[in-house]
Amino acid sequence: MIPVTSLGEAMRFLKGESTIQPAKVDREKIFSVLNEFPLDMHDVKGQYQVKRALEVSAAGGHNLLMIGPPGSGKTMLARRVPTILPELTLDEALEATKIHSVAGFSKDFKNGILTTRAFRAPHHTISDVALIGGGAFPKPGEVSLSHRGVLFLDELPEFKRGVLEVLRQPLEDGIVTISRATTSLTFPAEFMLIASMNPCPCGYYGANIPDHECSCEPGSISRYRSRVSGPLLDRIDIHVEVPTVQYKDLSALPTGDTSATIRVRVNKAREIQHQRFEKLGIFNNSQMNSKMLRKYCVLDDRSHALLQNAIDKMGLFRPGL
Numbered sequence: 001m002i003p004v005t006s007l008g009e010a011m012r013f014l015k016g017e018s019t020i021q022p023a024k025v026d027r028e029k030i031f032s033v034l035n036e037f038p039l040d041m042h043d044v045k046g047q048y049q050v051k052r053a054l055e056v057s058a059a060g061g062h063n064l065l066m067i068g069p070p071g072s073g074k075t076m077l078a079r080r081v082p083t084i085l086p087e088l089t090l091d092e093a094l095e096a097t098k099i100h101s102v103a104g105f106s107k108d109f110k111n112g113i114l115t116t117r118a119f120r121a122p123h124h125t126i127s128d129v130a131l132i133g134g135g136a137f138p139k140p141g142e143v144s145l146s147h148r149g150v151l152f153l154d155e156l157p158e159f160k161r162g163v164l165e166v167l168r169q170p171l172e173d174g175i176v177t178i179s180r181a182t183t184s185l186t187f188p189a190e191f192m193l194i195a196s197m198n199p200c201p202c203g204y205y206g207a208n209i210p211d212h213e214c215s216c217e218p219g220s221i222s223r224y225r226s227r228v229s230g231p232l233l234d235r236i237d238i239h240v241e242v243p244t245v246q247y248k249d250l251s252a253l254p255t256g257d258t259s260a261t262i263r264v265r266v267n268k269a270r271e272i273q274h275q276r277f278e279k280l281g282i283f284n285n286s287q288m289n290s291k292m293l294r295k296y297c298v299l300d301d302r303s304h305a306l307l308q309n310a311i312d313k314m315g316l317f318r319p320g321l
């Protein structure tokens with residue numbers, strides 16, 4: 001790897017007019033990531049079931065949707081997901097670095113290489129071109145900049161419907177194809193989607209906070225929720241409620257595990273999945289088809305009873321379940 005900062009420098013090097021020392025990649029040295037992360041799951045008090053859901057997501061490669069009122073910590077939690085994902089391998093780091101370099105962001109990296117998983121959080125006013133990639137000289141969009149990392153969409157129903165629809169190809173295939181009149185370009189886009197939304201337009205439906213009663217009309221709540229299409233929701237395996245933590249409880253609550261401790265468990269779970277799926281051509285639980293589900297996720301009697309109960313009580317029905 002010969003690092004250059006401009007085309008002119010590359011030309012001079014290729015003509016033999018200058019010498020540049022190859023970049024030495026000492027993985028151990030540049031990848032001591034956890035010490036570099038300024039954030040830790042440990043910073044967030046309470047919210048154990050949300051942290052648990054994020055851990056399961058990180059382990060199995062599942063997309064996740066958090067639903068909760070403003071101030072419940074959804075963004076804080078999402079920002080900490082890269083700290084519990086496995087460290088980037090050197091190959092993954094080079095892959096992600098290439099994309100960021102094409103997009104013109106390589107100056108941001110220490111040692112010229114991206115050493116931590118990306119966390120991208122585009123605002124809900126983003127255009128579909130900025131999300132998916134494109135332009136007169138096609139550049140990678142946010143879905144590709146989050147390759148091997150996390151794409152966080154805060155306030156999911158606020159994104160334009162067309163913008164959310166273009167997410168379906170990368171979520172399904174892990175790549176994104178940008179078509180031009182004369183050519184088409186493919187960028188990698190394998191990311192973990194973490195999305196968040198309020199339970200209703202005002203944000204306080206079911207929040208149980210004094211002086212913050214929900215003021216929404218019933219019709220507006222269902223309209224708000226239906227802004228996110230079924231096919232997109234179907235690609236988000238885990239939906240979790242994020243309740244409000246009362247201030248008086250904050251100081252009393254223990255902090256829970258550190259990111260380093262959680263990451264050890266995530267790595268172990270990934271190792272088990274690696275062995276399970278080695279000959280099947282997939283990598284993690286989220287990619288299992290229904291045949292694999294029947295084989296690897298056999299329910300015991302208690303789990304069957306729990307599911308049956310939930311289906312009866314909540315009126316859930318899926319043909320073939």
Ligand SMILES: [Zn+2]
Nearest residue numbers: 200202214216
């Ligand atoms: Zn409301």
